[in-house]
Amino acid sequence: MKHLREELWFKTPHRRDYVNITEQVEGLVRKSGVRNGLCLVNAMHITASVYINDAEQGLIEDYDDWLEKLAPHEPVSHYRHNRTGEDNGDAHLKRQIMGREVVVAITDGELDFGPWEQVYYAEFDGRRKKRVLVKIIGE
Amino acid sequence: MKHLREELWFKTPHRRDYVNITEQVEGLVRKSGVRNGLCLVNAMHITASVYINDAEQGLIEDYDDWLEKLAPHEPVSHYRHNRTGEDNGDAHLKRQIMGREVVVAITDGELDFGPWEQVYYAEFDGRRKKRVLVKIIGE
Amino acid sequence: MKHLREELWFKTPHRRDYVNITEQVEGLVRKSGVRNGLCLVNAMHITASVYINDAEQGLIEDYDDWLEKLAPHEPVSHYRHNRTGEDNGDAHLKRQIMGREVVVAITDGELDFGPWEQVYYAEFDGRRKKRVLVKIIGE
Numbered sequence: 161m162k163h164l165r166e167e168l169w170f171k172t173p174h175r176r177d178y179v180n181i182t183e184q185v186e187g188l189v190r191k192s193g194v195r196n197g198l199c200l201v202n203a204m205h206i207t208a209s210v211y212i213n214d215a216e217q218g219l220i221e222d223y224d225d226w227l228e229k230l231a232p233h234e235p236v237s238h239y240r241h242n243r244t245g246e247d248n249g250d251a252h253l254k255r256q257i258m259g260r261e262v263v264v265a266i267t268d269g270e271l272d273f274g275p276w277e278q279v280y281y282a283e284f285d286g287r288r289k290k291r292v293l294v295k296i297i298g299e
Numbered sequence: 300m301k302h303l304r305e306e307l308w309f310k311t312p313h314r315r316d317y318v319n320i321t322e323q324v325e326g327l328v329r330k331s332g333v334r335n336g337l338c339l340v341n342a343m344h345i346t347a348s349v350y351i352n353d354a355e356q357g358l359i360e361d362y363d364d365w366l367e368k369l370a371p372h373e374p375v376s377h378y379r380h381n382r383t384g385e386d387n388g389d390a391h392l393k394r395q396i397m398g399r400e401v402v403v404a405i406t407d408g409e410l411d412f413g414p415w416e417q418v419y420y421a422e423f424d425g426r427r428k429k430r431v432l433v434k435i436i437g438e
Numbered sequence: 439m440k441h442l443r444e445e446l447w448f449k450t451p452h453r454r455d456y457v458n459i460t461e462q463v464e465g466l467v468r469k470s471g472v473r474n475g476l477c478l479v480n481a482m483h484i485t486a487s488v489y490i491n492d493a494e495q496g497l498i499e500d501y502d503d504w505l506e507k508l509a510p511h512e513p514v515s516h517y518r519h520n521r522t523g524e525d526n527g528d529a530h531l532k533r534q535i536m537g538r539e540v541v542v543a544i545t546d547g548e549l550d551f552g553p554w555e556q557v558y559y560a561e562f563d564g565r566r567k568k569r570v571l572v573k574i575i576g577e
Contacts, residue, residue, distance in 0.1 A: 161300060161439060161577045163474040165545050196302040197436060198339060200476060200541055204552030206491045212399050213345045218379030219391055226370065226392055231504065240496030252497055253504055256536055258395055260490055263339055263402050263541050265434035267304050272432060274343030293550060295543035297475060297576065298436065299300045300439060335441040336575060337478060351538050352484045357518030358530055365509065365531055397534055402478055402541050404573035406443050411571060413482030437575065438439045 164192035164296040167204070172286035175233070178220045179281040181210075181292065185264075186271055188294050195269045197298015202261035204293050207251035207285035209258035215278045227254040227284075251284035258282050266298055303331035303435040306343070311425035314372070317359045318420040320349075320431065324403075325410055327433050334408045336437015341400035343432050346390035346424035348397035354417040366393040366423075390423035397421050405437055442470035442574040445482070450564035453511070456498045457559040459488075459570065463542075464549055466572050473547045475576015480539035482571050485529035485563035487536035493556045505532045505562075529562035536560050544576055 166188050168181060185201055201210045213219065231253035236242045239249025262279060265272035281292055305327050307320060324340055340349045352358065370392035375381045378388025401418060404411035420431055444466050446459060463479055479488045491497065509531035514520045517527025540557060543550035559570055 161474075163576075165474075165543065165550065196300075196304075198337065198434070198476065200543055202541075202543070204555065206552070206554050211395065213391055213395070214380075216380060216383065218382055219388065222378050222380050222388055222392065223395075230369070230508070239500050241492075241494060241500050243496055244494065249497065249500055252491055253500065256489065256491070256501075259398065259537065261541060263341075263400060265304065265339055265341070265432055267434070272304065272434065274345070274430060274432075276345050277343065291552060293543055293552075295476070295545070295550065298302075335439075335443075337476065337573070350534065352530055352534070353519075355519060355522065357521055358527065361517050361519050361527055361531065362534070369508070398537065402480075402539060404443065404478055404480070404571055406573070411443065411573065413484070413569060413571075415484050416482065437441075 161297060162192060162194050162299055166294050168292040169289060170281060171289045172283045175286055176224060177283045177286050180215055180278055181281050182279045185279050185294060189266055189271055192296040194266050194296050194298035197266045199264045199266055200261060200295045201279060202293050204291040207248050207255055208290055209255045209282040210262055210292060211258045211280050211282060212262050212277050214276050227257060248285040254284045300436060301331060301333050301438055305433050307431040308428060309420060310428045311422045314425055315363060316422045316425050319354055319417055320420050321418045324418050324433060328405055328410055331435040333405050333435050333437035336405045338403045338405055339400060339434045340418060341432050343430040346387050346394055347429055348394045348421040349401050349431060350397045350419050350421060351401050351416050353415050366396060387424040393423045439575060440470060440472050440577055444572050446570040447567060448559060449567045450561045453564055454502060455561045455564050458493055458556055459559050460557045463557050463572060467544055467549055470574040472544050472574050472576035475544045477542045477544055478539060478573045479557060480571050482569040485526050485533055486568055487533045487560040488540050488570060489536045489558050489560060490540050490555050492554050505535060526563040532562045
């Protein structure tokens with residue numbers, strides 16, 4: 161069994177940002193030499209998500225509006241978590257909607273994707289350095 | 300390491316449909332010959348989900364009402380994504396609630412399920428051909 | 439390829455409870471002898487979740503309030519599923535928000551976690567015996 165482990169680092173400019181990381185993950189699959197296996201991509205921080213959906217700017221803005229409606233940032237006093245001195249209570253909730261991780265099949269040395277699948281890093285409490293883990297196993 | 304990769308194809312009759320695919324996935328586990336490993340089942344399209352829950356018609360209708368409340372189809376002009384000419388903005392949101400994929404343990408050659416676990420394909424923008432990927436690895 | 443399969447059992451005191459199971463999962467990773475691989479942790483029941491987030495009591499109460507707002511327990515007659523004689527329709531919905539499973543990388547014989555990642559069992563219909571499955575594969 162082959163395996164590869166790498167981190168991707170981000171420091172996004174805004175509190176919330178959506179970064180297409182598909183090419184970086186594809187590069188790691190090639191680097192791993194795995195022809196058939198599984199590729200796990202997960203946020204290592206608990207106020208961010210990794211998800212798969214469309215690389216379409218209108219949709220990304222729809223997601224952002226919708227998440228802000230389901231778990232608004234303001235008033236920060238609404239969240240008990242923010243009594244710890246944080247202001248990111250909403251980010252912990254948004255991340256549960258969008259998910260922590262994706263698991264993608266590797267077939268013939270490539271991410272085995274449908275026509276529109278793209279991997280995104282979704283940041284809900286940015287402007288500081290945070291990481292994504294890529295773990296690949298297979299042969 | 301053994302591995303198997305197959306696609307399941309669907310063309311559902313309605314915009315939204317919920318299809319129990321447990322038996323098809325079980326058949327692929329047997330075909331793979333894997334005794335211990337992992338089975339990934341994911342929608343290959345970004346307006347559909349694969350999830351695990353109950354094969355109970357009332358619950359499926361509850362899910363459908365709830366998703367329509369959290370991310371209504373109408374008015375289609377509500378979603379920026381629909382400016383691309385699509386009318387499926389809501390489907391991209393509903394899919395994030397229900398999830399893209401499930402990963403199921405394989406033990407002794409079978410899906411290692413609790414008593415009520417059933418695998419569903421949830422379609423949120425149907426009436427056309429779409430696919431699910433099943434990838435099995437193990438030994 | 440090595441593999442390990444174990445169940446964790448719970449009987450929580452309340453309808454809804456949130457139990458940190460990180461140490462138990464870490465113990466199983468060590469027991470497996472796997473140095474590099476994947477660890478699947480999933481609820482075996484369809485009214486419970488396994489998720490990864492912060493071990494902070496305020497946040498857990500925020501999650502509980504938010505889930506109750508998105509899918510209220512009362513009135514139980516609101517859910518068609520409850521016509522089967524159950525009163526847990528809401529629990530099936532809450533579980534979809536928080537997720538069925540997590541997949542965690544194993545690197546150098548340990549759960550490959552960011553600084554705040556903790557594994558939780560979230561119970562939405564407790565006060566009876568229920569199970570979580572841990573399946574580890576790798577080498």
